[in-house]
Amino acid sequence: MDVPWKKPGAKLPVLEGDKNMSKQTINFMLNSQKVSAQVESDSRLVDFLHEMGLTGTKLGCGEGDCGACTVIIDGQTANSCLVLAPQIDGKEVTTIEGLGSYEQLHPLQEAFIEEGAVQCGFCTPGMLLSAKALLDENSNPKREEIIRSISGNLCRCTGYTKIANAIEKVVRSKS
Amino acid sequence: MQELNVVGKSVRRKDALDKVLGKSQYSGDIKLPGMLHVKVLRSPVAHALLKNIDCRAAESLPGVHAVLTAKDIPESNTHGIIIKDEPVLVMDKIRKIGDPLVVVAAETEEIALRALSLIEVEFEELPAVFDPEEAMKPEAPKVHDGGNIQSIRKIRKGDIEAAFAHADIVVETSYRTQMQEHAYIEPEAGVAYLDGDVVVLRVSTQNPHFDCKEVARNLALPLNKVRIVQAPTGGGFGGKLDISVQIYIALLAIRAKRPVRLVYTREESMLASTKRHPYVIKYKTAADKNGKLMAIDVIVIGDTGAYASYGPGTLTRSAVHATGPYEVPNVRVDAYTVYTNNPTAGACRGFGVPQLAFAHEQQMDMVAQRAGISPIQVRLLNALRPNSQTGTGQVLETGVGFVETIEVAQAKALEVLGRIC
Amino acid sequence: MSKFEYYRPKCLNEVFKLMAENHGYSLLAGGTDLMVKLKENLIKPTAVIDLDGLEGLKGINLEAGRIVLGALTTHTRLEQSELINRFAPALAKAAGLVGSPQIRNKGTVGGNMGNASPAADTVPVLIALGAEVVLSSKEEIRTIPLEELFLGPGRTVLKPGELITTISFEVLNHQGCSFQKLGKRKALAISVINASASLEIEPETKVIKKVRIALGSVAATAVRVSAGEEILIGNYYSSELIKKAAEEVSKAIRPIDDVRSTAIYRKRVAEVLVGRALEEAWSQVTCTRGG
Numbered sequence: 001m002d003v004p005w006k007k008p009g010a011k012l013p014v015l016e017g018d019k020n021m022s023k024q025t026i027n028f029m030l031n032s033q034k035v036s037a038q039v040e041s042d043s044r045l046v047d048f049l050h051e052m053g054l055t056g057t058k059l060g061c062g063e064g065d066c067g068a069c070t071v072i073i074d075g076q077t078a079n080s081c082l083v084l085a086p087q088i089d090g091k092e093v094t095t096i097e098g099l100g101s102y103e104q105l106h107p108l109q110e111a112f113i114e115e116g117a118v119q120c121g122f123c124t125p126g127m128l129l130s131a132k133a134l135l136d137e138n139s140n141p142k143r144e145e146i147i148r149s150i151s152g153n154l155c156r157c158t159g160y161t162k163i164a165n166a167i168e169k170v171v172r173s174k175s
Numbered sequence: 176m177q178e179l180n181v182v183g184k185s186v187r188r189k190d191a192l193d194k195v196l197g198k199s200q201y202s203g204d205i206k207l208p209g210m211l212h213v214k215v216l217r218s219p220v221a222h223a224l225l226k227n228i229d230c231r232a233a234e235s236l237p238g239v240h241a242v243l244t245a246k247d248i249p250e251s252n253t254h255g256i257i258i259k260d261e262p263v264l265v266m267d268k269i270r271k272i273g274d275p276l277v278v279v280a281a282e283t284e285e286i287a288l289r290a291l292s293l294i295e296v297e298f299e300e301l302p303a304v305f306d307p308e309e310a311m312k313p314e315a316p317k318v319h320d321g322g323n324i325q326s327i328r329k330i331r332k333g334d335i336e337a338a339f340a341h342a343d344i345v346v347e348t349s350y351r352t353q354m355q356e357h358a359y360i361e362p363e364a365g366v367a368y369l370d371g372d373v374v375v376l377r378v379s380t381q382n383p384h385f386d387c388k389e390v391a392r393n394l395a396l397p398l399n400k401v402r403i404v405q406a407p408t409g410g411g412f413g414g415k416l417d418i419s420v421q422i423y424i425a426l427l428a429i430r431a432k433r434p435v436r437l438v439y440t441r442e443e444s445m446l447a448s449t450k451r452h453p454y455v456i457k458y459k460t461a462a463d464k465n466g467k468l469m470a471i472d473v474i475v476i477g478d479t480g481a482y483a484s485y486g487p488g489t490l491t492r493s494a495v496h497a498t499g500p501y502e503v504p505n506v507r508v509d510a511y512t513v514y515t516n517n518p519t520a521g522a523c524r525g526f527g528v529p530q531l532a533f534a535h536e537q538q539m540d541m542v543a544q545r546a547g548i549s550p551i552q553v554r555l556l557n558a559l560r561p562n563s564q565t566g567t568g569q570v571l572e573t574g575v576g577f578v579e580t581i582e583v584a585q586a587k588a589l590e591v592l593g594r595i596c
Numbered sequence: 597m598s599k600f601e602y603y604r605p606k607c608l609n610e611v612f613k614l615m616a617e618n619h620g621y622s623l624l625a626g627g628t629d630l631m632v633k634l635k636e637n638l639i640k641p642t643a644v645i646d647l648d649g650l651e652g653l654k655g656i657n658l659e660a661g662r663i664v665l666g667a668l669t670t671h672t673r674l675e676q677s678e679l680i681n682r683f684a685p686a687l688a689k690a691a692g693l694v695g696s697p698q699i700r701n702k703g704t705v706g707g708n709m710g711n712a713s714p715a716a717d718t719v720p721v722l723i724a725l726g727a728e729v730v731l732s733s734k735e736e737i738r739t740i741p742l743e744e745l746f747l748g749p750g751r752t753v754l755k756p757g758e759l760i761t762t763i764s765f766e767v768l769n770h771q772g773c774s775f776q777k778l779g780k781r782k783a784l785a786i787s788v789i790n791a792s793a794s795l796e797i798e799p800e801t802k803v804i805k806k807v808r809i810a811l812g813s814v815a816a817t818a819v820r821v822s823a824g825e826e827i828l829i830g831n832y833y834s835s836e837l838i839k840k841a842a843e844e845v846s847k848a849i850r851p852i853d854d855v856r857s858t859a860i861y862r863k864r865v866a867e868v869l870v871g872r873a874l875e876e877a878w879s880q881v882t883c884t885r886g887g
Contacts, residue, residue, distance in 0.1 A: 001564070018622065020785070024602065029524045041599075041600060041602035041644070042597050042598070042600055042602075042634075053206075054197075055197070055200070055201075056196070056197020056198065056206035057197070058201070058360075058361070058364070058409070059203070059467075060360045060361065060409075060441065061441045062440065062441055062635055062694070063632045063635065064628055064631070064632065064696075064698065064699055065633075065784060066360055067696065067698060068180070068360055070698055075696055076672065076701040077698045078698055078701055078702050079628075079698045079699070079702075081629050081630050081631070081635075082632070082633070082698075082702065083627065083631070083702075084602060084624075084627070084632040084644070084646075086602045086604070086622075086646075087602075087604075087646060087648065089604070096195070096196065096197030097195075097196075097197055098672055099196075100195075100196060100738075101196070101517055102192070102196065103540065105195070105196075109195040109196065112191070112195050113187055113188070113191040113192060113195055114187075116185075116188070118188055118190075118191040118194045120360070120361070120407075120408060120409045120410040120411075121190065121191075121193075121194030121199055121407060121409065121412075122201065122359075122361040122409030122410060123197075123360050123362045124194050124197075125197045130697065130698075133697075138216075142679055147695060148697070148783075150699065151696055151782070151783030151784065152695070152697045152698040152699065152784060153283060153695025153696075153782075155361060156357075156358055156359050156410045157358070157410055157413070171622055
């Protein structure tokens with residue numbers, strides 16, 4: 001969303017959004033639960049998740065560069081800032097909230113804590129989901145494959161080595 | 176040695192559990208009952224006199240709760256980490272693209288954005304200056320009334336003229352380094368609400384105590400009526416030391432009597448936040464024929480942009496570090512903090528040292544070349560060691576690890592590359 | 597973001613109908629470019645037509661000696677496809693260098709064409725492979741060479757009511773193809789410049805029979821550079837010849853300065869990249885498929 005500029009003498013802009021656009025109903029699986037919801041056609045998945053109270057998905061850039069908003073849709077990672085909420089109708093979505101809980105951490109979450117792979121934490125949910133998508137597809141990835149799998153997730157604290165170590169630790173413990 | 180509970184142990188981060196579960200409440204995740212959303216109208220021009228702001232249409236838009244300009248700031252309307260030269264909201268003069276003009280609190284972000292689009296701003300553009308060397312000239316457009324040279328930090332040691340007169344090797348080069356955005360992955364954000372007569376802020380910041388003082392000063396409140404809570408902060412790297420959303424949201428929470436939230440977009444974050452200072456460095460090195468340093472003569476010009484922020488501190492650090500990790504008997508450094516109409520530069524990882532390192536390391540390589548010795552030899556020859564004296568006259572007694580660092584790096588280079596240099 | 601209606605039709609006829617009814621439509625394939633344009637208010641469609649329901653346009657087939665790509669095939673699928681890795685590994689390589697895993701999972705080959713970025717990574721390879729695109733509308737289905745699709749940055753010959761449905765290229769036994777990319781980083785990098793080359797040889801004599809050299813990010817659209825091709829045709833492969841061809845390509849192109857690089861730099865690295873692309877294409881032609 002741009003902050004609009006206003007120069008002197010310019011005409012008042014035509015207000016957008018005055019037209020009463022229809023909402024639409026979507027049905028999808030969210031973290032293994034059936035969800036039915038009304039969404040605006042122009043709402044982004046990341047915003048819709050926040051509206052639903054799922055704030056673990058982070059918004060960093062809004063253009064698919066940083067990967068902080070990564071979720072898993074039908075088994076594949078996606079930037080939820082580049083997905084419209086109505087697009088997930090009929091799909092299966094996993095967010096960080098579906099990965100583990102205080103009672104039962106996912107092994108990746110455990111490893112991220114143990115290996116010191118968490119710093120400011122803003123990239124962490126996206127990193128974890130990229131790692132999960134990799135391990136779901138390939139239970140024994142090489143180090144290069146691990147690094148490639150998180151290449152769409154920026155960590156501005158530059159903690160990549162420890163993040164890759166954490167993922168590797170889970171791989172090793174499984175094999 | 177006695178075993179300690181924490182020191183020497185691998186300790187779990189206290190906040191790691193919430194972070195891996197996505198449960199951490201960053202400022203932008205906080206929702207409060209009745210919360211309003213804040214947006215900031217910013218200047219599209221770099222240098223202008225602000226003539227008038229007409230907010231009437233924005234104020235009458237349904238869903239808008241407050242539209243505030245500089246006139247609504249109770250007290251000083253200035254903030255700044257070292258010098259209070261930055262307006263909370265511009266009163267009379269715009270000094271950079273992105274300078275804040277109006278803040279709006281509305282029921283939704285969308286309404287707040289529409290309100291911004293209804294605000295009429297009248298301004299008279301002024302010639303702007305974007306190059307720090309240009310800005311230092313007397314005829315340059317003045318960013319601030321006091322002139323564009325905000326401060327000069329000088330270091331003098333020994334006899335520069337004599338050293339250069341007797342030098343076998345003189346290396347003189349100009350360097351320029353670029354502006355750099357911190358790009359912390361969480362854009363600036365904060366919420367503010369009233370708890371009795373205390374305004375409480377949960378904000379993405381590196382500097383809660385400073386924030387508290389600035390908010391209190393601008394809002395004419397005693398310090399104990401402002402409470403700043405640092406929310407989990409998604410990176411800062413120096414860029415979240417300055418004021419961002421704090422004063423706006425405190426002001427609007429009080430004026431609208433509702434909790435408010437302001438989350439910058441990435442674009443706004445880039446536009447409004449501080450940057451790493453771009454530098455012009457004119458570096459002259461004198462050495463004898465063996466490559467032993469005799470003197471340095473350095474002019475550093477730091478473009479601090481429209482406002483000082485940490486400029487004077489950054490340039491001081493640059494002056495002190497101009498010698499690098501080397502012993503130099505004769506030193507002259509002039510470090511200028513210069514205003515321009517560029518984005519404000521402030522603290523950024525390394526705080527003026529990386530820029531100088533870029534220059535002095537190039538100089539060392541060139542000295543080595545001229546002396547016919549290796550880059551490592553020239554560094555070892557001139558390295559600070561225990562009991563060395565720095566450019567500012569400090570005698571380093573212990574903890575000087577430079578030579579050991581070179582040796583380790585040398586061993587590593589040999590291991591990885593199979594050769595050195 | 598402007599307000600729009602969202603549709604997810606299930607068949608092409610429905611798409612044609614929606615395009616006819618909504619003049620300000622935008623087609624949504626993977627959305628990795630469209631969503632950014634929507635956010636920046638660069639486009640303000642009245643309707644967004646999501647093509648995700650068109651299952652028939654997803655997939656990769658070998659039909660009568662041609663590889664046929666559904667326009668909605670994602671980059672991830674291209675990269676991982678057995679057929680592509682066997683018959684056009686350079687295309688798999690290019691697809692694997694697009695954006696990031698997240699972008700490759702969503703972004704489609706047809707979308708990459710339709711977006712008409714001069715830096716698109718799959719385009720030079722497909723041009724080098726001699727690809728054709730099928731454009732469909734309610735009225736007609738037409739097939740054009742891929743390089744004729746583009747008019748300029750973001751502009752194609754697609755008419756209102758028309759969309760890209762398939763992209764295809766011939767599988768040749770004695771052809772090798774390559775892809776070279778220079779980005780500012782290894783991932784999430786829009787190409788500063790990219791290059792692809794295909795070489796077809798006479799199997800008996802090993803004389804170079806046919807060459808295509810295509811570059812991205814050196815002009816308003818991806819371009820074929822015949823100046824380099826002519827030097828090679830009818831000759832035997834040699835490193836001197838490759839060097840000469842790469843020099844000619846560098847001389848022929850007219851890149852510009854922009855946010856990612858400068859014209860001078862692009863001319864210099866074009867020579868290096870084209871040299872590498874030709875070497876890579878040669879190594880493909882000589883080692884694979886029992887050709």
